[in-house]
Amino acid sequence: MNAPNALSDPLVTIIERLRAAVRRRFGEAADIDRIDVATLGGSNRTLLFDLVDGAARRRLVFRQETYTLPNSPFIAPHPQFKLLQIAQRHGVPVPDPVFEFAPEDELDRGYVVGFVEGETLPRRLLHDARFADARKVFSAEAAGILARLHAADPAEAAFLADTPDSLDPLAAQLARLDYYGEAHPALELAVRWLEQRRPQHARRVLLHGDFRVGNMIMGPEGIRAVLDWECSHLGDAMEDFGWLCLRSWRFGNHNLAVGGIGQRAAFYAAYEAAGGQPVNPEAVRWWEIFGFVRWMVLNIMQAHGHWSGERRSPAFAACGRNTCLIEYDLLMSLLGQYD
Amino acid sequence: MHRDAPELPEILRTVREFVDEITDRLGGQDRYHALCTSYLLAVAERELAQGPAVDEAERVMFSEWAGDSGMLAAQIRSGALDAQWERLFPLLLTHVINKVRISKPEHLHPMHRDG
Numbered sequence: 001m002n003a004p005n006a007l008s009d010p011l012v013t014i015i016e017r018l019r020a021a022v023r024r025r026f027g028e029a030a031d032i033d034r035i036d037v038a039t040l041g042g043s044n045r046t047l048l049f050d051l052v053d054g055a056a057r058r059r060l061v062f063r064q065e066t067y068t069l070p071n072s073p074f075i076a077p078h079p080q081f082k083l084l085q086i087a088q089r090h091g092v093p094v095p096d097p098v099f100e101f102a103p104e105d106e107l108d109r110g111y112v113v114g115f116v117e118g119e120t121l122p123r124r125l126l127h128d129a130r131f132a133d134a135r136k137v138f139s140a141e142a143a144g145i146l147a148r149l150h151a152a153d154p155a156e157a158a159f160l161a162d163t164p165d166s167l168d169p170l171a172a173q174l175a176r177l178d179y180y181g182e183a184h185p186a187l188e189l190a191v192r193w194l195e196q197r198r199p200q201h202a203r204r205v206l207l208h209g210d211f212r213v214g215n216m217i218m219g220p221e222g223i224r225a226v227l228d229w230e231c232s233h234l235g236d237a238m239e240d241f242g243w244l245c246l247r248s249w250r251f252g253n254h255n256l257a258v259g260g261i262g263q264r265a266a267f268y269a270a271y272e273a274a275g276g277q278p279v280n281p282e283a284v285r286w287w288e289i290f291g292f293v294r295w296m297v298l299n300i301m302q303a304h305g306h307w308s309g310e311r312r313s314p315a316f317a318a319c320g321r322n323t324c325l326i327e328y329d330l331l332m333s334l335l336g337q338y339d
Numbered sequence: 340m341h342r343d344a345p346e347l348p349e350i351l352r353t354v355r356e357f358v359d360e361i362t363d364r365l366g367g368q369d370r371y372h373a374l375c376t377s378y379l380l381a382v383a384e385r386e387l388a389q390g391p392a393v394d395e396a397e398r399v400m401f402s403e404w405a406g407d408s409g410m411l412a413a414q415i416r417s418g419a420l421d422a423q424w425e426r427l428f429p430l431l432l433t434h435v436i437n438k439v440r441i442s443k444p445e446h447l448h449p450m451h452r453d454g
Contacts, residue, residue, distance in 0.1 A: 183408040183411070183413075184408075184412060185408050185411045185415055185427075185434070186432070186435050187412075188415035188416045189415055191416060192418065196421075313375075314372045314373075314376045314379060315375045317379055318378050318379055321379065321441075321442045322442065324435055325439060325442060325443055325446045327438070328436065331428075331432050332448060334428075
């Protein structure tokens with residue numbers, strides 16, 4: 001590094017510690033190279049780098065938690081890393097979990113995973129001609145991924161059993177909403193609707209919790225890796241369905257319920273064909289109404305982070321004023337105007 | 340006494356137009372934040388224009404219900420208003436439509452776009 005102010009630059013310290021962490025695991029001859037800063041963001045730091053080991057070179061991703069929100073809905077890096085390992089064991093495509101930081105690394109909480117080349121931007125994935133083939137196989141691939149994940153023994157992820165979202169996802173949203181201190185009478189109507197119709201007898205499975213276009217890396221041939229495991233918890237398999245089909249995640253392609261790419265019938269059939277439990281469309285609808293409530297609460301959280309001064313940004317401020325767009329879609333869905 | 344021109348709506352518009360002008364020269368996160376800033380300024384302009392009339396209409400519309408939105412939200416959550424769901428729903432839909440008209444009017448279904 002040719003940093004002019006090396007001693008005072010925290011990034012230089014981090015890179016030196018990352019180099020030491022790599023050598024602890026891959027030997028003194030190993031080195032790091034081609035370092036790019038992807039995010040220095042408000043809640044995590046992401047760097048891309050090459051692990052150079054003799055003649056071999058491998059592109060990796062360094063991910064470090066820099067800030068933990070109070071009352072955060074996101075699980076910590078350690079369980080995230082374990083989930084990547086579990087998902088990989090069950091044939092779910094994920095960035096290869098390479099190593100976690102240990103105390104002697106002095107890198108706080110985080111891990112290193114394999115870099116996956118591809119596209120995550122929904123606008124391109126939904127519209128660009130080069131993803132036409134990926135769109136054709138999307139429903140079948142997404143269904144297969146969820147079927148494999150949901151088939152995992154939830155005991156493997158027993159560390160998630162007592163998180164608020166595993167215990168009672170609706171109560172978890174309301175606790176967060178109350179913490180942010182913003183009243184939404186229309187949202188409360190939906191909460192009453194949900195309370196009176198909770199799906200019964202759902203089998204408890206391992207959920208991704210944020211499974212949607214935008215949180216997966218895709219190539220022209222299809223899905224390459226499922227990202228963003230920080231909302232994972234145990235619960236009803238239909239919850240992952242409701243989130244993927246949420247109108248907000250169709251990115252304007254409203255008549256293509258499955259992520260703005262596919263139709264429900266083909267997706268449901270593919271899930272069952274891949275060994276998933278029979279799909280209950282009524283339960284999926286319940287989880288979509290729940291999904292609007294949850295997506296509202298996440299936006300209220302971002303706005304709260306902004307106006308409370310924890311992490312100010314025009315983007316988080318805009319989230320606050322976007323909350324009513326979700327609230328409108330929620331009411332139109334309850335009315336049966338939107339499906 | 341009247342303050343000097345430009346008036347507040349014109350000031351907001353001036354700032355928004357400048358942000359829009361420089362957005363294409365920005366990249367990455369700055370560009371994204373400029374787009375968000377322009378959006379927020381447009382929200383403020385619409386709120387300035389529509390807010391007082393909406394507040395008054397909603398005050399009349401909710402006059403027979405709990406004092407403020409916090410109290411109404413708490414009453415709904417308690418289940419005390421479950422029997423009133425059919426009456427409350429259209430009022431709260433109107434309230435949410437009013438909010439969307441300020442945030443992003445084009446988000447509304449055509450049936451709610453005018454008026």
